[in-house]
Amino acid sequence: PSRSRCLSSQVPIQDGKARVKRVSIEGNIAVGKSTFARLLQSASPDWEVMAEPVSKWQNINSGASKGTVASPQATVINLLQMMYQDPQRWSYTFQTYSCMSRFRTQLQPPPARLLRSEGTPVQVYERSVYSDRYIFALNMFELGCINSTEWAVYQDWHSLLVEQFGHQVELEGIIYLRAPPQKCMERLERRGRSEEIGVKLDYLNKLHIQHERWLVEKSTELHFEKLKHIPVLQLDASVEFQADLEVRDQFLIKVKNFFN
Template identity: 70%
Template sequence: MFLLHRCCVFNRMYNSQTQACIVHAFRQCESFDNLLQAFKPKPYRSTMAKRTISSNAAALNEDGNTRLKRVSIEGNIAVGKSTFSRLLRQTCQDWAVVSEPVSEWQNIDNGTSKETGASPQKTTFACMSRFKTQLQPPPACLLSSPGTPVQVYERSVYSDRYIFALNMYELGCINSTEWAVYQDYHSFLVEQFGHQVELEGIIYLKAPPEKCMERLKRRGRPEEKTVQLDYLYKLHEQHQRWLVDRSTEIHFDTLKKIPVLELDASVEFQTDAAVQENYMTQVRDFFQSL
């Protein structure tokens, strides 16, 4: 959380050139430790920005409208996002899926999961890695597709804030000052990167917490051994408030009325061909409606 505090102080105290350096440092860093070392004013020359601008230009129709659609898959821990992502990849070549950087998180504090870690530093790292993931340019084959290409992310910078960070605050894992600083910096980054991190839609995989716990135990990730059913219930409630009840306070206009496709993930769709076909039909219709 020291990092967030430092960045927000920069945001309030320094001019736009220094703020640009903050964004540049974030874009160039490969790890949390490198990010801490990078916050020193330097000329703003972002190669990622150039690549992203070029990619965005390639994703435009002749009338200037964006062809590339960006969608996130949201849902509880062990709800089936990875399995669903593999199904998307197998269904259509116009759908590119960006997986969560699980291997990076597994290396933090000897494997402590980013979803169960209660320290502000882990919250910060997860936030940074999600931003980095969403800022990666789409693959060239996707941009050259004659159809309507869709970039799909396993979770997003928005679930980082409105699910996990908010849940940590409500559980008392971070205090009100740390929560305020996190929100301030998160908003700053979203505003800086603008449409590059915007979403056109969300796929919500919904399953009872008990089913998620069953799948969590079955996959047996070492970093998830300490996850309790009560914690999964809290995350389930956060998803319901955000994506179903729409009662979570949202701070970005494009996110307030974003289309959501809710799918029943309580069934074992990994091996049920009929359920898979039904899912993909709904997904295809959803993508076409965006």
């Protein structure tokens, strides 16, 4: 029954005003999250989309940390590629980095424009610190690419950060873009991202099952209690929602109702 609930009952009031709502877009690799995010960004000035930092994972500067200057020998590290090429060696490292960048994104304050909004301001994320854990890290553990020690360590620091940051990283809702893995495979092949050349349908099948367990069946016991009751808007992303104007409008109406 909670699946298509709208978010109004979820948002705490601060200083007499409803604060900005936070919603993440979830879904399989190449389902169309970025396209959908751009659609939302252009649909309303009350909605602010925070993009997923994929380019950061493809381009880590080995010589520079914050506040220092890169040494001339610094090389560019593509952690996304390393993870796909040698998942057993690099999955844990990848998850620490992806999760850190997701915490960073979720901790960013909303732009002033949203705070001034008279409507229903919403900050939208592409994925979240929760899918980092419950979709990807869990999947890598189940595949044996993260060992049980790494999984225990990951969960320990992840829980600590979620507890410490508290409501700053909470979500009021999730939009689940749902499509058969075969459809995602076609889109993945069409876009031809070089790091993803070796991605197999079986991997997308497994990620699909993780999404279903989390967002449809809500069956996993590992999850944070609060997440089990979060409203989820499911959208059928197997249709070409970018090209088909009618579908686009229907999506936007559903999203608007969900946000209100």
